[in-house]
Amino acid sequence: MQRRTTQDRILPRRGSFAAPSAMALLLARCRTSSEVAGWWYANDIRLAAATAGSVPGRRAYPRQTRVIRSVSVAVARLEVLLRRKLRVPWPLPRARRSIRCVQLAPWESSMVLSRIPLTVAAAACLAWPDASIAAESYPAKPIRIVVPFAAGGSTDILARTVAQRLNEALRSPVIVENRPGGGAVVGAEFVAKSAPDGYTLLMGTNTTHAVAPHLYSKLPYNPLRDFVPISEVAYNPQFLDVHPSIPVRSVNELIALAQARPGQLNYGSAGQGSTSHMAMELFKSMAKIDLVHVPYKGTGPAMIDLLGGHLSLMFDVVLTTLPHMKTGKVRVLGVSSLKRAEVAPDVPTIAETGLPGFEALVWFGLFAPAGTPTEIVNRLSSEVSAIVRQPKLRETFAVQGLTAVGSGSQEFAAKVGKEHGVWGKVIREAGIKLD
Numbered sequence: 094m095q096r097r098t099t100q101d102r103i104l105p106r107r108g109s110f111a112a113p114s115a116m117a118l119l120l121a122r123c124r125t126s127s128e129v130a131g132w133w134y135a136n137d138i139r140l141a142a143a144t145a146g147s148v149p150g151r152r153a154y155p156r157q158t159r160v161i162r163s164v165s166v167a168v169a170r171l172e173v174l175l176r177r178k179l180r181v182p183w184p185l186p187r188a189r190r191s192i193r194c195v196q197l198a199p200w201e202s203s204m205v206l207s208r209i210p211l212t213v214a215a216a217a218c219l220a221w222p223d224a225s226i227a228a229e230s231y232p233a234k235p236i237r238i239v240v241p242f243a244a245g246g247s248t249d250i251l252a253r254t255v256a257q258r259l260n261e262a263l264r265s266p267v268i269v270e271n272r273p274g275g276g277a278v279v280g281a282e283f284v285a286k287s288a289p290d291g292y293t294l295l296m297g298t299n300t301t302h303a304v305a306p307h308l309y310s311k312l313p314y315n316p317l318r319d320f321v322p323i324s325e326v327a328y329n330p331q332f333l334d335v336h337p338s339i340p341v342r343s344v345n346e347l348i349a350l351a352q353a354r355p356g357q358l359n360y361g362s363a364g365q366g367s368t369s370h371m372a373m374e375l376f377k378s379m380a381k382i383d384l385v386h387v388p389y390k391g392t393g394p395a396m397i398d399l400l401g402g403h404l405s406l407m408f409d410v411v412l413t414t415l416p417h418m419k420t421g422k423v424r425v426l427g428v429s430s431l432k433r434a435e436v437a438p439d440v441p442t443i444a445e446t447g448l449p450g451f452e453a454l455v456w457f458g459l460f461a462p463a464g465t466p467t468e469i470v471n472r473l474s475s476e477v478s479a480i481v482r483q484p485k486l487r488e489t490f491a492v493q494g495l496t497a498v499g500s501g502s503q504e505f506a507a508k509v510g511k512e513h514g515v516w517g518k519v520i521r522e523a524g525i526k527l528d
Contacts, residue, residue, distance in 0.1 A: 237269075299512055
């Protein structure tokens with residue numbers, strides 16, 4: 094008598110595939126999806142299925158059609174059972190599509206199962222329940238928020254503020270790790286190549302996701318493909334500052350003066366590709382004026398020269414400009430956001446006084462590596478949004494010149510895509526490259 098193997102006792106050799114009883118037994122024996130895939134592989138359930146199609150010149154046999162139908166029914170029933178037992182959100186459509194043709198000789202009386210299509214499909218598709226289980230227990234270990242800039246800067250301070258409150262909300266350690274270098278490229282690349290498990294996040298900015306991709310020819314990450322936006326935390330508007338000796342008191346007057354004196358007014362920035370540089374390039378493009386760029390190593394030295402009258406104008410963040418505005422050492426013509434700054438409500442927006450639609454922000458947001466489970470992304474997005482909307486935190490941000498946002502994942506993703514397009518156009522028109 095021929096010895097019966099494990100699969101012989103569970104799966105019939107002929108006729109229809111008794112999926113309900115067979116799979117019910119299989120799922121009853123296996124508690125997780127990994128055990129299901131492991132049992133499947135270890136017991137060598139084989140299906141002679143080729144995904145490439147029919148072999149030319151060979152006719153199809155009636156049994157071949159029956160086997161294809163049996164396999165399709167089996168996979169469909171397995172899908173239903175997996176949904177009920179393991180709550181798989183998207184189980185086996187790939188497995189059904191991969192089984193396109195079965196080549197069986199007339200003498201093959203049994204349905205022989207091959208490891209290749211079903212095992213690979215099972216391994217790929219059955220991984221989803223494990224992700225769901227991991228999301229339910231998240232977080233199970235400390236979370237890292239990577240800051241791609243040096244400690245002590247605005248991005249670092251913002252990240253630590255969020256990390257402290259996220260620690261309390263998740264009841265799990267949330268630490269900040271600084272990875273500066275390469276104009277924020279080093280830290281962003283590190284997160285992009287990290288495991289997509291929700292334990293390594295990036296406090297990204299418009300520099301990492303909207304500007305740098307167009308400044309560098311060979312950026313080691315793709316900002317739209319390699320990350321999942323979680324939430325925009327806050328943004329920092331910029332003031333358009335001019336030296337008091339410049340005879341203008343509005344944006345329209347500045348544009349008229351620059352058009353009358355092309356190439357005679359100069360402006361400072363924190364360096365090539367900096368946010369202050371990008372803001373002025375956008376201003377030049379929309380106003381159709383010619384200004385001379387003087388790059389510095391940071392906005393500090395640039396502001397010193399503006400105060401000394403060596404520069405005509407510049408963009409700088411609100412918090413840095415406010416003290417000089419109050420003493421009259423600089424004249425502020427407008428703010429770069431679409432809404433007036435909370436700390437300076439009397440300063441009009443550039444959009445309302447000369448250039449409709451003008452917006453140039455320094456924004457900050459949390460990102461996760463691409464492939465992070467949706468459940469984890471939604472959990473983090475919900476927690477961060479709730480944190481950012483706390484009145485006390487909004488007041489803290491306002492004192493620092495920041496405007497709290499707390500957007501959802503999809504809303505933030507739309508903004509990142511829009512910003513990526515806007516700054517790409519500005520950089521191409523200006524011909525700016527850093528490599």
